[in-house]
Amino acid sequence: MRRHPAAFARIGAPVLTSEAPTEPIQHMTIDGETASGQTLDPKEVERFAALAADWWDPNGKFKPLHELNPVRLAYIRDHLCRHFGRDPRAAASLEGLTVLDIGCGGGLLCEPLARLGAQVTGIDPAEESIAAARQHASREALDIAYLASRAEDVAADGATFDAVLTMEVVEHVPDVPAFLALCAKLVRPGGLLLLSTINRTLKSYALAIVGAEYILRWLPVGTHQWDRFVTPGELTAGLQAAGLGVLDSAGMVYNPLLGDWRLAADTDVNYLMAAERP
């Protein structure tokens, strides 16, 4: 895809210049010392906290997450069922599995996973989001443990889970390898870590930032910073450095004619990954 910097500037989008990072960026360095060690950016958390009233509005600020939910839920369910020998067609296919959702926001994934029988714990550093998640789960009579906590707090307790999810979170985290190491600690040996995020490509700049934020207004301007996007190679390296083995990756692609998201081989923009703790 060709860039049209002048057009991006006209609509107010930040222009990618030749100075924009094209090499792996510093916070993604896997060798430890160059990264800040910061696993949380308070400004990112505040941005989501300010939108907390919108979590469960399918046409609100989180509309894209509502639209993504069926495809990512199916990916999570199918990987968990394959890994733990369950029948994905069963109504309670995840019965008894313990699942931790890190950065759960309003609980858009916690609720359907709980309905499939999983014992779900959702954590998010934004108290406002956890309050919205609790309120919604209580209206739906779902038993989900929600905590306004950081992954560090749960890891400090020594807790581990059959599966840990962190969906659409790593692109909001300053030091991704340090965050992945924390997530890995929370997976029990033999358990799974499932992630979704956005690749750092020109196509993701055009679609996820210029398209989704500036033209279609699907997301508030400033939701994403392109240089925080994470390539599949970087994510794989971070997961391996955290002692996990990558089992699978898959793209998620939007079909504007059908208005839905599908799994695809194309990981240029949105993608998922599944990794196992040996």
Ligand SMILES: C[S@@+](CC[C@H](N)C(=O)[O-])C[C@H]1O[C@@H](n2cnc3c(N)ncnc32)[C@H](O)[C@@H]1O
């Ligand atoms: C795009 S939302 C995704 C919410 C949810 N995972 C989903 O996919 O429906 C990003 C969430 O990550 C949370 N977050 C940001 N930085 C985080 C961090 N370092 N640790 C845990 N959660 C974080 C935000 O508060 C926000 O709720």
